[in-house]
Amino acid sequence: MTHQNDSSRSGVDTAAAPLVEAKRITRRDAQRGQVLLHPTDFALHAGERVVLTGPSGSGKSVFLRALALLDPLDGGVLHWHGQPIAHARVPRYRRHIAYVRQRPALIDGTVEDNLRYPFSLAVYRGATFDVARVRALFDAAGRGSGFLARESAELSGGEAQIVALVRVLQLDPEALLLDEPTASLDPESARAVETLIAQWFERERAARATVWVSHDPAQAQRVGERHITMRAGMLDESAPAQTAMGALR
Structure with a gap:
């Protein structure tokens, strides 16, 4: 079980309803019954x-996927802005509480095809693709003119992750659940991803949030202010930040 930290240290208004609140959520392996x-x-x-x-295999990805409602909960409940999430609201919830995986999944076609794809889905009906905005996002990541026309199959791992991230950021989520998004990237691509996320966050800091899984102590210091640890499927934020950082080493 976790312990609430004093988020007021970073200027967060904890009196307001959380964006997301998990209450006693659990997950089990359906085949083996393992918690x-x-x-x-x-x-x-x-x-x-x-x-x-936390150590590899400790349940960090399981926790993030549970928060994103990508996997069914075996117990407990999630609240979004203080309200339980009815089944019919799950697609809308996932639009606003966005999970970014370590290895991006892109469709065949160009970068622009990949960015336009979400607007073909019912949950984004009424939203429109803004080419000027995505070009600005790519410029911020050091990817200039001509990048939209690149074929997805020809992208490096870092470029594919940047495309996947821009595909999410253009949809204005409230929170990003980042599952080691830079783990397999070169340092330049990793910093480009960090820059994109930082700019997105600062643009509307009072309304946005991130949960970032990282094994890199230096990165963790750059991208986070509140540190929590996962060990053997148990979340703990009672330890001081220095102890939490030690779990990365």
Whole structure:
């Protein structure tokens, strides 16, 4: 079980309803019956930048996917802006609480095809593709003119991750759940991803939040202000930040 930290240290208004609140959520391996995520409480407020650390296999990805409602919960409940999430609202919830995986999944075609794809889905009906905005995002990541016309199959791992991230950022989510998005990238691409996320966050800091899984102590210091740790499917934020950082080493 987790313990609430004093988020006021980073200027976060904890009196407001959290963007996302997990109440005793659990996950089990359906085949083996193994507990993957023990009953967990967690609240993510607007304005927070959370870093999640812990050993490999400790359940960090399980936790993030549970928060994103990508996998069914075996117990507990998630609230969004103080309200439980009805089944019919799950697609809309996923639009605003966006999961970014370590290895991006792109469709065949160009970079622009990949960016336009979400607007073909029912949940984004009424939204329109803004080519000027995505060009500005790519410029910020050091990818200039001509990048939209590149074939997705020809992109490097770093370029593919930047495309996947821009595809999410253009949709204006409230929170990003970042599952080691730079783990397999070269340093230049990793910093480009960090820059994109930082600019997105600062643009509307009072209304946005991030949860970032990282094994890199230096990166964790850059991208997070609140540090929590996962060990054997149990979330803990009672330890001081220095102890949490030690879990990365």
